Amino acid sequence: MSELRLTVNGGEHVLDVPVGTSLAHVLREELGLTGTKVACNEGHCGACTVQLDGVPQLSCITLAHAVEGEVTTIEGLRDHPLVDAFVQADAVQCGFCTPGQVVSAAALVAANPRPTPDEIRHAMAGNICRCGTYPKIEEAILSWQG
Amino acid sequence: MARLIRTEKEVEGRYEEVWIVVEEDPLEQWPEGPLTVVGRPAARKDGHERVRGEARYTADIRLPGLLHAAVLRSPHAHARVRRIDLAPALSLPGVRAAVGPGEAHGLEEEAGFAGAAVAAVAADTNGQARAAVEAIEVEWEELEVVLDPDEAVRRELLTGGPRRDERGDVDGALAEADVVVEATYRTQTVLHNSLETHQAICEWLGDTLHVYISTQYIWGVRKDVAEMLGLPEDKVRVVCEFMGGGFGSKNGADEYTFIAAELAKRTGRPVRCALTRREEHTSAGNRNSTIQRLRAGARSDGTIVALDGEFTNSVGWSGWSAPTEGPMRMLYACDNVRTVTYGAQINTPPMKAFRAPGFAEGTFGLECLIDNLAARLDVDPLELRRRNYADSNEGTPYSSKNLADCYRLAEPHWERRHEVRARSDAVWKRGVGMASQIWYGGGGPPSYAWVRLASNGHATVITAMQDIGTGTRTAMAQIAAEELGLPLEQVEVVLGDSARGPYASVSAGSSTTPSMGPAVRAAAADAREQVEDIAEQRGLPKGTPIGEVVGLLEEAQILGKGARGPNPTGMTVLTFGVHVVEVAVDVETGEIVVERVAAIHDVGRIVNPLGASSQVEGGIIQGIGHTLSEERLLDPATGRILTTSLDAYRMPTIADVPEIVCEFVDRPDEHLTNLGSKGLGEPPIVPIAAAIANAIRDATGADVHQLPISREEMLRALREAELRAREKEKRGAPASV
Numbered sequence: 001m002s003e004l005r006l007t008v009n010g011g012e013h014v015l016d017v018p019v020g021t022s023l024a025h026v027l028r029e030e031l032g033l034t035g036t037k038v039a040c041n042e043g044h045c046g047a048c049t050v051q052l053d054g055v056p057q058l059s060c061i062t063l064a065h066a067v068e069g070e071v072t073t074i075e076g077l078r079d080h081p082l083v084d085a086f087v088q089a090d091a092v093q094c095g096f097c098t099p100g101q102v103v104s105a106a107a108l109v110a111a112n113p114r115p116t117p118d119e120i121r122h123a124m125a126g127n128i129c130r131c132g133t134y135p136k137i138e139e140a141i142l143s144w145q146g
Numbered sequence: 147m148a149r150l151i152r153t154e155k156e157v158e159g160r161y162e163e164v165w166i167v168v169e170e171d172p173l174e175q176w177p178e179g180p181l182t183v184v185g186r187p188a189a190r191k192d193g194h195e196r197v198r199g200e201a202r203y204t205a206d207i208r209l210p211g212l213l214h215a216a217v218l219r220s221p222h223a224h225a226r227v228r229r230i231d232l233a234p235a236l237s238l239p240g241v242r243a244a245v246g247p248g249e250a251h252g253l254e255e256e257a258g259f260a261g262a263a264v265a266a267v268a269a270d271t272n273g274q275a276r277a278a279v280e281a282i283e284v285e286w287e288e289l290e291v292v293l294d295p296d297e298a299v300r301r302e303l304l305t306g307g308p309r310r311d312e313r314g315d316v317d318g319a320l321a322e323a324d325v326v327v328e329a330t331y332r333t334q335t336v337l338h339n340s341l342e343t344h345q346a347i348c349e350w351l352g353d354t355l356h357v358y359i360s361t362q363y364i365w366g367v368r369k370d371v372a373e374m375l376g377l378p379e380d381k382v383r384v385v386c387e388f389m390g391g392g393f394g395s396k397n398g399a400d401e402y403t404f405i406a407a408e409l410a411k412r413t414g415r416p417v418r419c420a421l422t423r424r425e426e427h428t429s430a431g432n433r434n435s436t437i438q439r440l441r442a443g444a445r446s447d448g449t450i451v452a453l454d455g456e457f458t459n460s461v462g463w464s465g466w467s468a469p470t471e472g473p474m475r476m477l478y479a480c481d482n483v484r485t486v487t488y489g490a491q492i493n494t495p496p497m498k499a500f501r502a503p504g505f506a507e508g509t510f511g512l513e514c515l516i517d518n519l520a521a522r523l524d525v526d527p528l529e530l531r532r533r534n535y536a537d538s539n540e541g542t543p544y545s546s547k548n549l550a551d552c553y554r555l556a557e558p559h560w561e562r563r564h565e566v567r568a569r570s571d572a573v574w575k576r577g578v579g580m581a582s583q584i585w586y587g588g589g590g591p592p593s594y595a596w597v598r599l600a601s602n603g604h605a606t607v608i609t610a611m612q613d614i615g616t617g618t619r620t621a622m623a624q625i626a627a628e629e630l631g632l633p634l635e636q637v638e639v640v641l642g643d644s645a646r647g648p649y650a651s652v653s654a655g656s657s658t659t660p661s662m663g664p665a666v667r668a669a670a671a672d673a674r675e676q677v678e679d680i681a682e683q684r685g686l687p688k689g690t691p692i693g694e695v696v697g698l699l700e701e702a703q704i705l706g707k708g709a710r711g712p713n714p715t716g717m718t719v720l721t722f723g724v725h726v727v728e729v730a731v732d733v734e735t736g737e738i739v740v741e742r743v744a745a746i747h748d749v750g751r752i753v754n755p756l757g758a759s760s761q762v763e764g765g766i767i768q769g770i771g772h773t774l775s776e777e778r779l780l781d782p783a784t785g786r787i788l789t790t791s792l793d794a795y796r797m798p799t800i801a802d803v804p805e806i807v808c809e810f811v812d813r814p815d816e817h818l819t820n821l822g823s824k825g826l827g828e829p830p831i832v833p834i835a836a837a838i839a840n841a842i843r844d845a846t847g848a849d850v851h852q853l854p855i856s857r858e859e860m861l862r863a864l865r866e867a868e869l870r871a872r873e874k875e876k877r878g879a880p881a882s883v
Contacts, residue, residue: 034199034206034208035198035200037199040791040792041423042791042792044423044793045423045792074199078198084194086197087189091197092193093615093617094341094388094614095388095615096342098196099197102197124800125799125800126799128797129341129800130393131760132764138803
């Protein structure tokens, strides 16, 4: 076990977890933040996306002890206007990928509040949705009121 | 009033005769068109919960003392366990129990595919369980591996006998036809890849087994588990509040459930057994590959006189032989149709239902063949489809069919082909193609719902169904709100627990809305009638809003109950549609881009147009993956799976999505229930592959014959088309495409 200091959604945590533990595991199992989903656990699908200092990061292939900076998860973005935009646009079906989609989208609009469809497709291409909510995700990001 | 009837029950094209108790369905259908709540777009009732990451999936459930199971799977496509030693696993830290072949249902000595479950371990952590599984010692006896479906058919290695069907005189009609076209089409193995992997948590409390599971069928899991464990069904409670996708692969309990139940029994603790993504690729089921050898004969006026098909479903080690021949038998009016379907049992992972099983594959073959025929006859493909319009389902009347309206609505999209083709250049060729859709989706009894109405004018719909992500909670709330005359915000839906609601339908076979919707409406109507009765006793004028009447109730509640009535007797309930697709093909590299899809479907009354458009878009996008990029590959020598990650198995991303236009006929089926709605989950995936292939033919003259239409297949088809054109030129005929 090894001490881990982590700032998540503005709160500081001091934990004791084995070196080699993924950030996703720490968030879900140690901190109970199950909004971050793990769907492939090998960095291919984007469901586990969190922000590190505002930049999207795949938490399932990020070593917790290597994290420097502030982690933002979906729990820290629950009041983001994008959430309502996603709901109104029906940009959610089964919803398993959706928290990761919102985390990626929030990083996009923070850097670029009015992205074009092409910019959305570029920024969101790492988040797989098997239900195929993509057209509605694009609509949600185009229509959000920040 | 309940009565016992003998009826045909259909799920995904499989019929069985059953005795069933049904209740009368005396409610008149609502008038056609948007009503106050039903037929109007509604955002999801559970949208915020899901989007904010608050919805609790099976993967998120944390029970005190929870153990984690890992499964040892066969590395061989066909082998028998000669000797197995679990002791090395049991001696590792954190390991609490281990089970081997025969100790839980689904753990078997004979492994029929690479990925078959053999043994399992429960440990304190997932990592400990995975390490322990690696320590299990197995001595394998490798057995003969059969991977070629044609070989399996030759050797009669079949899952059940061949399915033969013939009407009319096919050989005679083919001999007299003016034109005969013939082709072999192949479709590949594709994977569901739901983002939440297959998983269950089992916990024994007293003599009752509690199963938390990601499932499309709470009651099916309850039945499977009770049967396998020898328990009364009431001693199994199944819970699924939210689930992360299924697409047909989660219709029952599977080995992971039985493993968790057994390990929970042995340890006295709750056990989770969750598949990894890699196990999803080897052991969670798939849409099987098919070979379709097809012939069609027609008169020069475009009348199809004969259809002949030999279909081989590569079912795999287990599963069932899907109705790949269905579209050939049902889509067109044709007096002479002969089909034979083989289910080849080979040493590949098991087939499981996947969004319109059989029909998605069979429509690719048939609708490509029909366009081939249209080209030979020099008849417009839309016109050819209209000329062969079926007025009955092999002699049985339809409960409703508005495919002609779909064709009419498709016209403006079809007309674009001249302009689309004109945008071609030397490298990028553009074209437009179409394909029709036929599929089931009528649902059926039994299904039940309760409605609870409180004095604050809020209603709760209670039924032990599941919302697999299709927006079930929302649609059911809309139906109840409409019937009760309440705003949507005042209706909640409680579902997902077999102990807390009546029996509900499987969420498969596009059956949720047509099965559950009428039951919910009936329950709401029962509650409404009770309220009207109270109003009358109180001397309130007729038409007093429900909210005002129930305000008098204080702690009392109105409880309504409703059941799904029978399907119309002597009629076939089917869904219809047509897709018109625009593509661009780079004839130098074989790259294919789907640029636009217009989808028109006839599924009876639309309850939620917003959710319905999401279903259509999702089906189309999944279908584009099946058409262009997805393929489960295996080593042809050993049968081991080569594509075991989402990197190797390529599903569409947001960057692959075309413009999608979605339209509905939106006319209630007057013979089907008090609602007139059919299902929509599967129809949109049915015609998309053929429509893309037909658009490719329109753009380039090339005939593609297999899925996925890889660049290799595209370039092969382009070369073949070029050779064909040259041959024609040599013979002095003008080259045409």
